[in-house]
Amino acid sequence: MAVSSRANPHICIVGGGFGGLYTALYLQKYRHLKSSRITLIEPDERFVFFPMMYELITDELKQWELFPTYSSLLTGTNIQWQQDHAESVDLSQQKVIVSSGDVFIYDYLVLATGAKNRPIDLPGLNEHALTFRSYQDALTLTARLKQLVRSQTLQTQSDSIQPISVVVVGGGASGVELACKVADYLGQRGRISLVERGSQLLSNFPKGLRRQADRALKNRQVNVLIETSVLAIDADTVTLTQDETQTTRPSQLTLWAVGTQPRPWLGEQSVKQNDYGQRLTRRTLQLADDESVFVLGDSADVRGPKGKAAPNTAQAAFQAASRVAANLAAITQGKQPKPFNYLHLGDMITLGIGDAGLSSFGITLGGRLAALIRRGVYVFRMPTRHHQIKVGRRALGELFRALFRKRFKKRWFKKR
Ligand SMILES: Cc1cc2nc3c(=O)[nH]c(=O)nc-3n(C[C@H](O)[C@H](O)[C@H](O)COP(=O)(O)OP(=O)(O)OC[C@H]3O[C@@H](n4cnc5c(N)ncnc54)[C@H](O)[C@@H]3O)c2cc1C
Incomplete structure (x- = not known):
């Protein structure tokens, strides 16, 4: 199906994770899309900031920081959140049917339904x-x-x-x-x-x-x-x-x-997929089979110029979301979409309380400094400026309290 530019299009996004939610938020940057209709279909009440979910175990981060509600994140935007599960997609009629029976006719569709645990036959x-x-x-x-x-x-x-x-x-x-x-x-x-x-x-x-x-x-x-x-x-x-x-x-x-697999394709018509079950995309992140549909994140097979696959990470989904939003903005103005180029910025993992490992462009760091950098980077990766400020303020408060305690302790010991 050939894609054409439309004034005030209806952009329907299925999945409110790193791919879907961030696409919706990036679309807010484009003034000509302010009057368009953007629907985000997501059944869960809360977004999950996966990379730092481990910090809930040790109470380093609070629930409100890791799992902000969609209603709080979308306040003041033109994104309408439909709390529902997309049941099926009809590419020929450009419609999405959700569990409640509602039907959404779209001009452009973004699919970012992510991955789930791979079922494994193991006793117990x-x-x-x-x-x-x-x-x-x-x-x-x-x-x-x-x-x-x-x-x-x-x-x-x-x-x-x-x-x-x-x-x-x-x-x-x-x-x-x-x-x-x-x-x-x-x-x-x-x-x-x-x-x-x-x-x-x-x-x-x-x-x-x-x-x-x-x-x-x-x-x-x-x-x-x-x-x-x-x-x-x-x-x-x-x-x-x-x-x-x-x-x-x-x-x-x-x-x-252990083991994940992409969520299954929702379409009534079959589309090209790789052996792992991810949908094949063009370099512009449009579905190989339909230009009015974009796919990204863990459920998409995204390739670079030399055919190298982008990883299934929040980092890749986050970058792809920015490209999908830019391409939607371009198409709706009658311009050509551009290819997506994934840039690997590095890897970060938490290694316990106040400890982490970080590797970026040949530099490896560990321990407290890596933990600090990781936390700082992720604060800036959180959705919406408002949420970043709230989470950042608490992180800074904690840092100052820790520094103050250290200094106070040093002085106190000196005096004695
Ligand atoms: C514990 C954990 C830690 C991780 N740590 C890191 C890390 O440190 N760094 C990193 O880069 N990556 C990390 N990842 C991977 C990263 O989170 C994923 O690659 C990323 O979330 C993929 O984005 P996505 O949009 O494809 O899927 P998701 O973020 O999973 O979002 C998919 C969304 O689609 C919704 N959905 C599914 N089916 C439907 C449907 N039919 N209708 C409507 N909505 C639907 C789901 O409810 C979900 O909200 C981690 C993942 C996990 C689980």
């Missing part, structure tokens, strides 16, 4: 393991940790205190970050293991960052088990296999940080 996985991919997951995990600490505290009256055993499965960024935060939350109470099937942790990350992660895990006495697979999960054990030897170890909490 669904019943006994927790995942960490949503607002609800984060609340469930923090509640479970509190409950484990409470029941251990009750044990102190009895003679032998058992450590709280936690097994984190998956040695990618999410597994490493969870292991470090949970270790810091539990301190001496916990015994944390990190299980990875491959031969090393963080296999897709630069060497320097892997070194930082090793240091942080060692400092926290996390037991790292590589070339180890999970065979089964029970209420308070996991069964592992390593070198063809099976062992069953205690696990009062098993965290599953």
Whole structure:
């Protein structure tokens, strides 16, 4: 279908994550789109700032910082939030049908429905393991940790205190970050293991960052088990296999940080997809099969000039959102859309309270400085200037209090 410019178009965006919400917000920059209709279809009440969701475990960040409501983020914009689930898309009639039965006729459609946990056939996985991919997951995990600490505290009256055993499965960024935060939350109470099937942790990350992660895990006495697979999960054990030897170890909490897949295509007509199930895009981020549809984020196969795929990260979705908004602005003025070029700015991971690893353009940093930079960068990545200011103000307040305490302590000791 050929795309044409339209005055006051209806732009319909499905999915309010890093791809969808940020596209909607970037569209606000274009004056000629101020009178157009922008609909954001998103079933959840709150946006999730995934990269810092781990900070909820250790109470370094508050719920309002990580999970702002869409109603608060969209105040003062011309974005209409439809709290609903898109059920299907009809490309030929340019319409989206949502769960309530409402139909949205669009001029341009942006699809950014993200990814979900990949279903894996493993005994006990669904019943006994927790995942960490949503607002609800984060609340469930923090509640479970509190409950484990409470029941251990009750044990102190009895003679032998058992450590709280936690097994984190998956040695990618999410597994490493969870292991470090949970270790810091539990301190001496916990015994944390990190299980990875491959031969090393963080296999897709630069060497320097892997070194930082090793240091942080060692400092926290996390037991790292590589070339180890999970065979089964029970209420308070996991069964592992390593070198063809099976062992069953205690696990009062098993965290599953393995495997995602793109959410399925919503269209009634089939479109070109890669083997992983992502929709194929043109360099302009328009759907290969339909120019009036843009796709971005984890559900899109986005390629650079040499055919290199952009990663499935918030960083890539965030950059693509800016390009989608610019291309929509161009098309609606009768101009040509431009290709998207992903620029890899670096990698950052949290490695516990006040600790992080950062690698950018050949420079690797770790520890407190990396944690500070990471927090600063993410404050600027949060949606809307208003939210950034609120979160930034609290971060600065904390920083000044920490500096003041340090200085005060130094002086006090000097005097004595
Ligand atoms: C715990 C965790 C930590 C992460 N840490 C980092 C990090 O440090 N750095 C980094 O760059 N990336 C990180 N990522 C990856 C990053 O969050 C994703 O790559 C990014 O969110 C992808 O953006 P998206 O818009 O494609 O999907 P999402 O942000 O997941 O948004 C998809 C949205 O679509 C909505 N949706 C789904 N189906 C429908 C439907 N049918 N109708 C309407 N709405 C629908 C969902 O509710 C959701 O809000 C992390 C991810 C997780 C889970």
